[in-house]
Each structure stands twice: as C-alpha cells, then as structure tokens.
Amino acid sequence: TQPASTSPAALGLLRTTMGWQGLVLTDSLSAGAIADAGLTVPVAAARAVEAGADVVMFGSTLTARDIAALAPASVAQETAAIVAALTSAVNTAQLSRARLVDAATQVLAAKGAKLC
Numbered sequence: 001t002q003p004a005s006t007s008p009a010a011l012g013l014l015r016t017t018m019g020w021q022g023l024v025l026t027d028s029l030s031a032g033a034i035a036d037a038g039l040t041v042p043v044a045a046a047r048a049v050e051a052g053a054d055v056v057m058f059g060s061t062l063t064a065r066d067i068a069a070l071a072p073a074s075v076a077q078e079t080a081a082i083v084a085a086l087t088s089a090v091n092t093a094q095l096s097r098a099r100l101v102d103a104a105t106q107v108l109a110a111k112g113a114k115l116c
Helices: 008-017 032-036 041-051 064-068 072-091 097-110
Strands: 025-028 055-057
Touching (some): 072 097
C-alpha cells in the first residue's frame, strides 16, 4: 500500500466521491509513512501532485535530525529538490502540465487571486 498523500485512489475519493472542490494539502511528506514506502520527499511531492494534491507539505516530525532539517538552508535545499522533481515529472510525462497548472490555479484561487 502507499501513503494516502501519494494515492490517486485516496485523493480521487476525496474529489470525486466526496465532491471536494477546495485545496488538497498533503500530510507532512517528512513523515514516517513516506520513508517507510521507500520514497524521498521530492519523489513523494511529485507523486502527490500527480495523484491530485494541490499543496505539498514537509517538515519536522520533531526528531533531532528533523529539527536540524528545518534550518533555512536545509528548507531551501529541500524546496529546490521538490521543484526539480516536479519539473522532471512534467518533462518525463509522469505528471501532466495540465495537472500542475490545475494545482497552481487552485492555490491562487484559494488566495483570492483574480485569474484571467
């Protein structure tokens, strides 16, 4: 089984069966379920967006190692790795450009941005 944050079935249930139209945020991709599934945070981020998430979350689970990962340089490095993973997923057609645009549109709409 895979973590719900990366599961098309789980996120499809939320959107289709339950009719949720708002933002879909992941649980922390730094959580144990992601690592237990053999995924890195960047790979899990790309899979989560592909599955239907609009916003990916990552951060500490409050172990000493995870707290150190919250240092600004570490967060910037992890964020850059996530962007690279998303870019790679689009470039290899694992993630459609339309799905990425949809996620960005959902975020902008939630912020009240006026969209063309």
